[in-house]
Every structure is written in structure tokens, then in C-alpha cells.
Amino acid sequence: MNELIDSVDFGELERFFVDNIGLYRTANTIQLLLLRQTHDYTIFRTEETRELNVVTLPSSSTDPSPMIRVAMLASKQKAVESRHFLTLVRTAAGEENLDEKQRECSLKDALCQRCPRCVLFGAVSTERGRGQERWNIKHRVEYSTAYSLEPYDEISELITFNAVDSVSQSTGQALGYTENVSPLANFPTVITLNSVTKEEFIAFLKCVLSCKSYGAETRVKGDVVNHLLGVVGGYEEIITPLEFCLEATNEGFLENPVDRTLEIMRKFSDYAMFQDNVVIMRGDEITEKVKEIPLDSSFALSMYKEAEKFADGLAEYGKRAQR
Numbered sequence: 001m002n003e004l005i006d007s008v009d010f011g012e013l014e015r016f017f018v019d020n021i022g023l024y025r026t027a028n029t030i031q032l033l034l035l036r037q038t039h040d041y042t043i044f045r046t047e048e049t050r051e052l053n054v055v056t057l058p059s060s061s062t063d064p065s066p067m068i069r070v071a072m073l074a075s076k077q078k079a080v081e082s083r084h085f086l087t088l089v090r091t092a093a094g095e096e097n098l099d100e101k102q103r104e105c106s107l108k109d110a111l112c113q114r115c116p117r118c119v120l121f122g123a124v125s126t127e128r129g130r131g132q133e134r135w136n137i138k139h140r141v142e143y144s145t146a147y148s149l150e151p152y153d154e155i156s157e158l159i160t161f162n163a164v165d166s167v168s169q170s171t172g173q174a175l176g177y178t179e180n181v182s183p184l185a186n187f188p189t190v191i192t193l194n195s196v197t198k199e200e201f202i203a204f205l206k207c208v209l210s211c212k213s214y215g216a217e218t219r220v221k222g223d224v225v226n227h228l229l230g231v232v233g234g235y236e237e238i239i240t241p242l243e244f245c246l247e248a249t250n251e252g253f254l255e256n257p258v259d260r261t262l263e264i265m266r267k268f269s270d271y272a273m274f275q276d277n278v279v280i281m282r283g284d285e286i287t288e289k290v291k292e293i294p295l296d297s298s299f300a301l302s303m304y305k306e307a308e309k310f311a312d313g314l315a316e317y318g319k320r321a322q323r
């Protein structure tokens with residue numbers, strides 16, 4: 001680990017980092033409580049259906065009356081962020097410093113299984129046969145569906161698109177419509193990291209907090225800004241995204257989201273099964289620390305080295321298991 005990373009102190013949270021990526025998971029769990037906020041019209045679905053995913057949930061943790069909310073599916077969040085993560089670490093490492101497989105690692109059909117993205121987000125082998133058993137790498141980052149704070153009817157907008165006649169330059173009749181989430185809609189969510197190194201924690205946060213393009217048609221829309229509100233470490237998941245969302249819908253959350261999140265994390269840590277193993281941190285303080293650490297080539301290459309070590313260990317394990 002480089003000295004700069006060593007010198008940054010995340011306090012009590014440090015004990016939830018692992019020194020090396022191991023073949024077995026540990027109980028060390030770190031949850032990131034985030035607020036995803038749309039800054040432009042955004043289309044969350046990439047399927048042919050033109051509708052948003054909606055779900056009926058309670059109005060808040062204190063009000064059981066039904067409320068229809070927009071859902072941002074976990075798979076869509078993960079797809080965008082794992083791509084961004086790969087781009088960041090590969091750029092920082094410098095392609096010339098990587099082997100061919102690592103250089104060409106891409107989603108979803110050519111995962112290299114030996115780069116920082118593959119070992120953190122997981123990789124399913126697509127190679128078959130050749131008399132050699134292949135293995136899969138289990139993910140250590142878990143996403144969940146994020147639900148809007150605002151009701152569906154307040155943040156959804158139908159936008160029609162027209163065809164332009166190339167001869168007359170006139171716009172003909174409307175061709176169709178897309179259902180968009182309007183700007184400044186809020187989606188609180190939780191991402192759970194299991195058995196991550198300090199380097200992975202920093203790199204992952206730098207990725208999520210710099211990722212801005214979500215959904216379909218990102219050429220013209222889809223800006224989303226992510227804020228880190230809180231971090232909680234434990235031997236278990238302390239809070240689910242749904243619990244966080246229902247708490248966040250209570251009065252006054254958006255006026256002071258970091259302080260409110262701190263209160264919510266305190267409340268839920270009281271329910272934890274391992275009371276001696278809960279650490280709560282403010283999101284703004286963690287963000288400040290993470291911002292100061294440059295993702296330079298020595299940082300990224302050290303992550304690649306750690307990923308290779310893990311991949312080699314896994315291959316060795318696979319060979320032994322076959323004997």
C-alpha cells in the first residue's frame with residue numbers, strides 16, 4: 001500500500017478493511033448511505049417498454065398510507081458504476097503497464113478475471129471447455145433498488161419526440177413518447193461492501209462520487225449526482241435501502257441530509273446483533289478524506305497487483321480442488 005493511502009486515517013472504520021483480498025469472505029461489512037439526485041431528465045429503463053418502474057410503498061416510516069414511488073433498479077446502478085470503475089483504474093494504471101487480458105477486460109463477454117473491477121464486482125467466466133475448469137469470482141459489492149423520495153406523479157414527465165422530414169424540414173406528427181424522471185428527484189440508497197481493502201474502499205468511493213451519467217440516452221440526458229451521506233461499518237448489514245428510504249421521507253430530511261442520516265444510522269445500529277462492532281461516520285467527512293487521495297498510477301497498479309495475487313490464489317485453489 002502506498003504511503004499516502006496509509007497516512008489517511010478513517011478512524012474506527014479502519015478495522016473493517018481487510019489487508020488482502022482473501023479467498024473467503026469475512027464478516028467485515030461497510031455500508032455507504034447515498035443520495036442519488038437527478039440533475040436532468042433521466043430515463044431509467046433501457047428496455048423497449050416506455051414506462052418507468054414504479055412500486056407502491058408506505059409514505060414513510062411513520063405513515064403507512066400507500067405512496068407510489070419510482071424505482072431505480074440495482075442492475076442499472078451497478079452496470080454504470082462498474083464500467084466507470086474499470087475506466088478509472090485502467091486509465092490511472094496506464095494501459096502500457098497492463099497485460100493483454102487486463103487491457104481488453106470489458107463487460108460483459110470478455111471479463112479478464114484479474115483486474116480490480118473483476119475482483120470487486122465479480123466475474124462470471126464465459127470461457128468453456130478446453131479441458132480446464134474455469135471459475136467465477138464472487139462480487140463483494142451489493143446494490144439494491146433505490147426508491148424515490150418523491151411520489152411518482154410529482155417526478156415523472158412524458159416527453160414526446162418528433163420525426164423531422166428531411167425534405168420539407170417540417171416536424172411531422174409525434175412519433176412516440178418516453179417517460180422521464182424530472183430533474184431534482186431524490187433516490188436515497190445503500191451500497192454494501194464486504195471484505196474490501198482500504199484501497200478498494202477509496203477507489204470505489206471515488207468512482208461512485210464522480211459517476212454522473214445514468215439511464216438510457218445518456219448523450220442528451222441522464223445526469224445524476226451522488227452524495228455520500230453516511231458510512232456504517234459492522235459485522236452485518238445495519239440498514240436496508242428500503243428502511244433508509246422510508247426514514248428519509250420523514251419531514252425535514254432534505255434540509256439537512258447528513259445530520260439526519262447520522263440520526264437514522266444511530267437508530268438502526270441499536271438493532272444490530274453485534275453491538276460491539278458498529279462504527280458510524282458522517283458522509284461529508286469521509287468524502288473530504290477520499291477527495292484528497294489521488295488515484296495515480298502507483299495506487300492503481302498496486303490494486304492490479306493485488307487483483308493478480310487474488311486471481312493466482314484462486315487458480316491454485318481450483319487446481320487443488322480438482323486433485
Ligand SMILES: [Zn+2]
Nearest residue numbers: 105112115118
Ligand atoms: Zn477485469
